[in-house]
Amino acid sequence: MNPDSGAARDSRGLNRSLRDRIGEWIFPTKAPERGPVILSQRRVYILPTRAGLLYALTLVLMLIGSINYNLSLGFGLTFLLAGTGIVSMLHTWRNLAHVELRAGRTEPVFAGDRARFHVLAVNPGRIARLSLAIQFTESDPEQFDVGPRSETEVRIRVPAPRRGMLRPGRFRVGTTFPIGLFYAWANVHLDLACLVYPAPESGNVPLPDVQAASGRGAATGRGDEDFAGLRDYHAGDSPRRIAWKSVARGEALVTKVFAGSVAAAELWLDFADTPPALGIEQRLSRLTRWVLEAHQGGLRYGLRLPGRHIELGVGEAHKTRCLECLALFQPGDS
Amino acid sequence: MPATDTLDPRRLAALIASVALVMAPHAARVPLWTTLFCALMLAARFLIGWRRRPLPSKTVLILLAAAAIAGVALSYRTLFGRDSGVVLLLALASLKLLEMRRIRDVNVVIILCYFLTITNFFYTQTIPTALYSIGVVWMITATLVSLQHATPVGRLRSIATTSGVLLLQAIPVMLLLFLLFPRVQGPLWGLPQIQHSARTGLSDSMSPGTITQLSLSDEIAFRVQFESTPSNVQQLYWRGPVMWDFDGRTWRTSQPVRLSVWRYESLAPPINYTVTLEPHDDRWLFLIDLPASLPPDSFLTRDYQVLSARPIRERRRYDAQSVISYRVGEETLRGELQQALVLPDGVAMRARALARQWQAESADAQEVIQRALHHFGTQAFVYTLEPPPLENDPVDQFLFETRAGFCEHYASSFAVLMRAAGIPTRIVTGYLGGEINPVDGFLIVRQSEAHAWTEVWIDNQGWVRVDPTAAVSPLRIQQGITSAVPETDPQPLIRRTRIEWIRQMRHAWDAVTNSWNQWVLGYTPEQQSRFLNSFGLPRIGWEEMVVSLIAGTGLVLLGFGLTMLMRARRRQLDPVQRSWTRFVDLMARRGLVRRPAEGPVDFTDRAIARFPELEQKLRTIAALYIRLRYGERSEARDLENLNLEIKKLA
Numbered sequence: 008m009n010p011d012s013g014a015a016r017d018s019r020g021l022n023r024s025l026r027d028r029i030g031e032w033i034f035p036t037k038a039p040e041r042g043p044v045i046l047s048q049r050r051v052y053i054l055p056t057r058a059g060l061l062y063a064l065t066l067v068l069m070l071i072g073s074i075n076y077n078l079s080l081g082f083g084l085t086f087l088l089a090g091t092g093i094v095s096m097l098h099t100w101r102n103l104a105h106v107e108l109r110a111g112r113t114e115p116v117f118a119g120d121r122a123r124f125h126v127l128a129v130n131p132g133r134i135a136r137l138s139l140a141i142q143f144t145e146s147d148p149e150q151f152d153v154g155p156r157s158e159t160e161v162r163i164r165v166p167a168p169r170r171g172m173l174r175p176g177r178f179r180v181g182t183t184f185p186i187g188l189f190y191a192w193a194n195v196h197l198d199l200a201c202l203v204y205p206a207p208e209s210g211n212v213p214l215p216d217v218q219a220a221s222g223r224g225a226a227t228g229r230g231d232e233d234f235a236g237l238r239d240y241h242a243g244d245s246p247r248r249i250a251w252k253s254v255a256r257g258e259a260l261v262t263k264v265f266a267g268s269v270a271a272a273e274l275w276l277d278f279a280d281t282p283p284a285l286g287i288e289q290r291l292s293r294l295t296r297w298v299l300e301a302h303q304g305g306l307r308y309g310l311r312l313p314g315r316h317i318e319l320g321v322g323e324a325h326k327t328r329c330l331e332c333l334a335l336f337q338p339g340d341s
Numbered sequence: 342m343p344a345t346d347t348l349d350p351r352r353l354a355a356l357i358a359s360v361a362l363v364m365a366p367h368a369a370r371v372p373l374w375t376t377l378f379c380a381l382m383l384a385a386r387f388l389i390g391w392r393r394r395p396l397p398s399k400t401v402l403i404l405l406a407a408a409a410i411a412g413v414a415l416s417y418r419t420l421f422g423r424d425s426g427v428v429l430l431l432a433l434a435s436l437k438l439l440e441m442r443r444i445r446d447v448n449v450v451i452i453l454c455y456f457l458t459i460t461n462f463f464y465t466q467t468i469p470t471a472l473y474s475i476g477v478v479w480m481i482t483a484t485l486v487s488l489q490h491a492t493p494v495g496r497l498r499s500i501a502t503t504s505g506v507l508l509l510q511a512i513p514v515m516l517l518l519f520l521l522f523p524r525v526q527g528p529l530w531g532l533p534q535i536q537h538s539a540r541t542g543l544s545d546s547m548s549p550g551t552i553t554q555l556s557l558s559d560e561i562a563f564r565v566q567f568e569s570t571p572s573n574v575q576q577l578y579w580r581g582p583v584m585w586d587f588d589g590r591t592w593r594t595s596q597p598v599r600l601s602v603w604r605y606e607s608l609a610p611p612i613n614y615t616v617t618l619e620p621h622d623d624r625w626l627f628l629i630d631l632p633a634s635l636p637p638d639s640f641l642t643r644d645y646q647v648l649s650a651r652p653i654r655e656r657r658r659y660d661a662q663s664v665i666s667y668r669v670g671e672e673t674l675r676g677e678l679q680q681a682l683v684l685p686d687g688v689a690m691r692a693r694a695l696a697r698q699w700q701a702e703s704a705d706a707q708e709v710i711q712r713a714l715h716h717f718g719t720q721a722f723v724y725t726l727e728p729p730p731l732e733n734d735p736v737d738q739f740l741f742e743t744r745a746g747f748c749e750h751y752a753s754s755f756a757v758l759m760r761a762a763g764i765p766t767r768i769v770t771g772y773l774g775g776e777i778n779p780v781d782g783f784l785i786v787r788q789s790e791a792h793a794w795t796e797v798w799i800d801n802q803g804w805v806r807v808d809p810t811a812a813v814s815p816l817r818i819q820q821g822i823t824s825a826v827p828e829t830d831p832q833p834l835i836r837r838t839r840i841e842w843i844r845q846m847r848h849a850w851d852a853v854t855n856s857w858n859q860w861v862l863g864y865t866p867e868q869q870s871r872f873l874n875s876f877g878l879p880r881i882g883w884e885e886m887v888v889s890l891i892a893g894t895g896l897v898l899l900g901f902g903l904t905m906l907m908r909a910r911r912r913q914l915d916p917v918q919r920s921w922t923r924f925v926d927l928m929a930r931r932g933l934v935r936r937p938a939e940g941p942v943d944f945t946d947r948a949i950a951r952f953p954e955l956e957q958k959l960r961t962i963a964a965l966y967i968r969l970r971y972g973e974r975s976e977a978r979d980l981e982n983l984n985l986e987i988k989k990l991a
Contacts, residue, residue, distance in 0.1 A: 048906065058448040065452050069459050075528045076423075077655050079862040080462040080471055084478070086518035088455055090511030091482065097898060098507065101905035131911035138489050185503050186485045187448070 039176075039198040043109045043129070046180070050193045051103050053096060059188035062092060092188055099189040102136050102182045106153065108195055111160060115202040115330070117295075121164040122173050122201035128180075129158040138184040143175045170205040170291065170334045204330045205288065207296035214297055214304075215280050273319060274301055274308040276329075287338050295333050302326040312336050348447065353390040355484045356450065357383050360438065362477045363457045364431055370464060372416045375428050378409060382435035389439075402440055406433065427460045447488060454481045468857055479504055513897045520873075521890040523883035524866040541788050542621040543581045543770050548591040549731050549739070552770070553747040556726055556822060558788035561619055562772060563627055564855055565784040568613040574777060574784055575821060577665065578794065578806065579627040581771035583644035585680055587760075589688035590735050592753060592768045595680070598643040605631055608666035617658045617858060624648045627771060627786075629663035630806075636661055643677065644767060645669070658863050670803035673765075678798055681765030689736035689757050696761035706799050709762045713755060714812040720744065722751075724814035726826045748810045748817070752793040755809035765798040769806070774821045780852035789822060916980060917969045924962060924987050941966055955990070962986045 055063070066089055073081030111125030130136050130153035140148040146165045153159045165175045181192035250261045276297045281290040294310070301308040302325075309319040310329045315336070317329055348356065361383055368376045382405075389396060397405075409432035410420065417425035434453045441447055458474055458481075483504035490500065541558045544551070563579075571577070584592035611633045618626060626639055626647040635641060636659030638650045649657075684693070699712045723745040731738045736754045739746055752768050759766035773792035775784045794808040811818045817825035864872075873881045925935045925944070933951050935944050945963035949956045965983040968974075 057445070058452070061448065061452055062455075065456050069456060071529065072459060074525050075530060076463060077527045077865075078459070078462045078466065079864055080466045080474070081459050082522070082864075083471070083515065083519060083861070084455075084459050084462070084474060086515040086522065087475075087478065087508070087511055089518060090514030091507050093514055093894070093898065094507055094510040094901065097902050097905060101902075101909050104906065105909040105911070132909040134905075134908050184489045185507065186482065187489050 039174075039196045043107045044195050044197060046103055046106045046108070046193045046195070048100075048104050051100055051191050052193065053100050053189050053191040056183060056187060056190045059092070062088075062188050066092070091186075095186045096189045098185050099182060099191045101134070102184045103139065103180065103191045103193060105132055106130055106136055106139070106180070108180065108197060110197040110199050113199065113201045115204055115327075115334070116167050117204045118167055118170045118206040120167055122167040122175070122203065124163045124165060124175060124199050124201060126161045126163065126178075126197065126199075127158055128153050128161055130155060132156070136182075139180060139182045141178055141180045143178045146175075146178075148181075165201075167201065167203040170203050170288070172335065173201045173203045175199055175201075202331060202334050204334045205291040205295045207299055208289070208292040209296075212293055212296055214274065214300055214306075215276065274306050275311055275319075276301065276308055277311040278313055279311070291333050291336060295330065298326060298329045298333070313338075348390060348441070350391050352484070352487050354387065355480075355487055356447065357387050357438065359454050359477070359481045359484050360434065360450070362480055363454045364435075366461045366465075366470070366473070367427065367431060371428050371431065372412070374412055374416075375431060378412070379431055379435040382439060386435075386438040386441075396442065397439055402436060405439075406436055409433065409436070423463060427463065430457060430460065444488070451481060451485050451488075466862055468854065471861075475508070479508055482507060510901060514894055517890055517893045517897070519864070520869070521886045521893065523886045524864070524869050526866050542623070543625075543791060545582050545584075545594040545623070546591050547584060547593075547749050547753070547768060547770055547793060549728070549735050549746070549750055549753070552749045552791045552793055553726055553728065555791040556747070556789045560788045562621075562786045562788050562790070563616050563618040564858075565617075565775070565786065566615045566782070567784070570777070570782065570784070571612055571665075575774045576818060577629045577773070577775075578769075578792075578808075579772040579786065580630055580645060580647075580769060581625055581627055583642075583646050583796075584768040584770065585644075587683070587685060587753075587757070589685045592756075597646070597648055600641045600643045600645075603641060603645070603669070604672070605633075605664065605667045605669035607633070607664045608668070609664065611662050611664045613660070613662050615658060615660050617656060617855075617863065618653060620653050620655050620657070622652055622654060624650075624652055626653070626657075626659060626661075628661045629665060631664050631667050631669055633662040633664050644769075656858060656862060658859070658865070658868070668803055670798065671801065673798060673803070678765040681767050681798060682760050682763065684757060684760050688734055689740075689754075689761070690734075691737045692740050692754065692757050693761040695740075696758045699758075700762040706762075706764045706797070709764060710759070710797060710807060713758050714807070714809060717751065717755070717809055717812040722746075722813045724810065724817060724825060749793045751809040751813060752795050755807070756795050759795070759797055767796050769794050769796055773818070776821075778848050778852055778855070780848050781855060783852070783855055785851065917966070917983075920980065920983050920987060921966050921970075924966075924990070927987065927991055941970075958986060958990055962990070 066085055069081060069085040069088075072078065073085055107129040109127040109129065111127045113122070113124055116122050126141060128136075128139065128141075128151060133155050135155050136153045138150060138152065140150045141161050141163050142148040143163065143165050146163055149161055149163045151159050151161045163178070165173070167173050177194050177196040179192050179194055181190055183190050248262050253261055276294055278290060278294065281293050283290075285293065294312075298308070298310065302321075302323075305321070307319050307321050308329075310317040310332060312332060315332060317325075317332055320328075364379055388394070410429065413420055413425050413429050413432070416428070419425055420429060430453075434450065434457060437446065437450050437453065441450060455478070458477055461470065461474065479501075483500050486500045486503045486507075490496075541555060541560050542562065543555070567574070582594050585595045586593045612629065614629070616627060626636060626649050628647050631645055632641060632647055635647060636649075639647050639659075640650075641647055647661075696709075696713075699709050703709045703712060721744060724747070725745050726747060728739075728746040728750060729743045731743065731750075735750075736757045739750050740754050740758075749770075756766045756768055770791070770793045772786045772790045773794075774790045775786040777784050792810070794806060794810065796804045796806050798804050808818065814825045870881065873886075921941070928935070928944075928948055931952070933948055939947070941963050945959050948959050952959070962983065965979050965986065969979050969983065
């Protein structure tokens with residue numbers, strides 16, 4: 008177990024639902040904020056932790072003992088500890104105040120994986136911010152430090168059970184540093200989103216038969232030999248296929264297209280080809296699997312969904328477009 | 342996950358070290374088994390963490406706890422006393438270490454450490470104790486900080502600094518709380534009977550050797566601050582227990598009889614002073630000779646002893662007023678005088694005979710007294726700290742055989758002689774002399790200044806003090822005990838020293854200790870209101886204290902908070918930069934956003950291209966800014982003009 012998960016510990020505690028409710032009351036869920044979010048002093052909230060309450064109770068006992076036994080040093084110690092507690096509240100608060108948070112890049116994931124959101128934490132001040140933690144309601148807290156005048160990229164993993172656009176919504180950035188008696192937090196709603204592709208179906212689901220619609224069919228073979236022309240470069244095209252000669256002439260990036268790859272296999276992945284009995288999600292899963300396999304196999308494939316279709320294509324960018332389409336498919340589209 | 346992983350070995354070591362530091366001062370006081378038990382538990386916990394072994398099972402822990410409880414019950418016969426409570430807490434805290442399965446348990450152990458720190462103050466509250474405790478609290482807090490560090494431990498220095506900064510910043514709050522928190526006079530509930538440790542000091546009985554023993558002790562009996570120090574400060578008689586009953590060897594106090602009104606005739610102005618009395622577990626308060634007014638919670642007995650309502654178990658400070666030259670007790674009751682004449686049968690027969698002879702030859706009591714004192718002064722009596730032992734009939738043996746003794750010998754035999762001669766006499770014990778500390782001007786009276794003298798009752802004069810020791814050794818009265826006894830007699834080493842710097846050091850340290858006692862340990866409710874009144878705040882009540890406490894703490898926190906805020910925020914831009922930023926923002930509102938890499942010249946060019954009608958103004962602004970920012974010379978008015986131009990643009 009992580010010995011230092013102060014924030015983690017407390018946000019899991021009893022206080023959590025209370026804090027959530029208070030947080031909701033003070034900060035009703037609002038639209039995400041664009042641009043960097045600065046945790047101004049007014050946004051930072053603070054409450055004692057369970058350990059803080061225990062500490063306070065102990066101080067009361069020590070005070071009573073000091074009165075009863077007339078212990079002057081007992082008063083001194085009790086008051087010193089009380090002062091430490093109060094000052095630690097300021098330290099906890101300033102550990103969070105004026106940190107800037109910005110949404111970072113996000114990579115799509117498949118349903119069932121965990122989405123990884125990146126948040127850039129910037130510390131503009133002269134003091135180090137230690138043991139901060141970012142946590143979505145459904146994620147584990149992610150601990151990080153930000154040195155003085157520097158920034159840290161925090162990676163937060165959130166379960167992505169369903170396909171679609173995953174918007175984790177509001178997260179809480181909190182800290183219990185330095186001595187864990189107080190928990191300071193702020194609710195931040197950055198414009199974070201992660202595309203979740205359907206989970207590829209597992210098991211034995213062979214690709215549908217290759218169609219010989221164009222007439223050239225399988226006879227042409229799979230070779231990359233027959234140069235068919237040039238097209239604009241798309242992200243994801245293999246570097247081997249970039250027309251480097253034209254690049255050298257100072258022209259824009261173009262990708263060479265070969266007849267062989269065009270003719271090798273012309274595959275339509277059609278929603279209608281999947282058994283309706285599976286249900287929509289399962290069918291999308293199967294299509295996802297097929298897209299991945301077709302891409303793997305270097306096939307030229309297209310995607311047909313009710314109300315949408317993607318023309319035949321190859322390459323990384325094409326695959327991404329297909330997966331995006333599957334992820335965002337709305338059954339009502341048909 | 343295995344329970345041993347709660348803490349990594351380094352954090353665990355820090356925690357165990359904290360616990361050990363907290364427990365160490367108790368080691369010498371608690372029963373041996375407790376020390377061994379705690380040491381064993383700590384060592385076991387450390388090994389378990391180091392070797393990554395599992396923690397002991399619940400059954401083992403319950404058995405150990407039961408053993409500890411049984412041990413306490415056997416050692417103290419109770420579980421609920423103060424001392425037994427401390428031992429129980431120590432044992433259970435060390436067991437809690439072995440039951441530390443979650444981070445929450447670690448917190449409990451640390452907070453328990455804070456609590457255990459205070460238990461040490463039951464037994465000692467000296468300056469070294471305070472310093473040690475601060476060190477311990479620093480260590481505990483550092484351990485707590487290390488638990489919060491997300492990063493692996495390694496930045497020990499940063500952890501120690503954080504902990505130190507917290508404690509340093511806590512000090513202003515602590516001082517405010519200490520001074521202004523409304524104090525309540527304890528105890529809130531009955532103090533448990535504390536086992537009385539044998540304390541040195543006067544007692545309610547006196548036999549040969551009692552005071553001689555005290556004279557070897559360097560312990561401080563009380564300190565006195567005079568309103569104006571009298572010149573004869575060494576010759577002030579501090580009245581303690583007064584003894585009436587004699588059994589042939591030992592004098593004893595009698596039942597205290599309360600005196601509600603006492604009449605005296607003062608022959609000199611009274612002196613005012615404040616006594617800080619060290620605890621002595623008995624009820625008497627020491628005042629000079631005849632008290633003129635009494636400290637609170639005390640009463641006067643018929644023999645002018647001042648008794649406190651409760652035994653003095655803590656250092657106590659009281660104001661007092663005394664007269665040193667007086668006539669008192671002329672109207673003493675016959676019964677009382679009768680009691681002051683009683684002698685036990687069959688003892689001191691030779692002394693009685695001598696006294697009766699003096700009585701027959703003298704005209705009045707005064708003459709008998711003079712004869713007796715003359716007898717002591719002329720008959721080769723020796724004043725010594727090492728008198729030969731006295732056996733069956735101490736008075737006769739001392740008067741006619743050994744003739745060597747200390748003040749109690751002289752007082753006792755003189756009283757017997759007087760009583761035999763029909764003069765009512767009683768023994769007064771107390772202190773005589775003392776030493777003025779040149780550093781702070783306090784008079785320090787030590788146990789070694791303990792003394793015994795007598796009071797005789799004479800018609801028309803009342804009770805008169807007679808100090809027979811003065812007849813034997815005038816030096817004792819005039820210059821104190823050190824010069825009065827032979828060099829070879831054993832005496833506290835430190836008092837004998839004539840080395841100047843040692844004496845000075847001793848005085849300085851004593852003055853520090855005294856201030857500590859007066860201001861820190863003696864900060865009682867009474868002292869608190871006295872202190873607050875000294876600021877000219879008349880009669881400050883607890884409401885005012887709470888209000889000023891909150892206000893003061895608020896101010897301190899505000900100060901810290903603002904400083905922290907400054908350090909937490911982006912560095913404030915300088916004025917020129919701020920003006921320029923304002924200009925850029927202004928242009929952005931008009932739809933022209935400065936590109937990140939665009940300098941003032943390029944940006945202005947672009948702005949002019951976009952808003953040709955503003956060309957003149959934009960060029961002025963750019964020129965001013967460039968001069969202020971990059972120019973070798975810029976005029977003071979440039980910034981003003983820049984701001985003016987920008988304002989016009991808006």
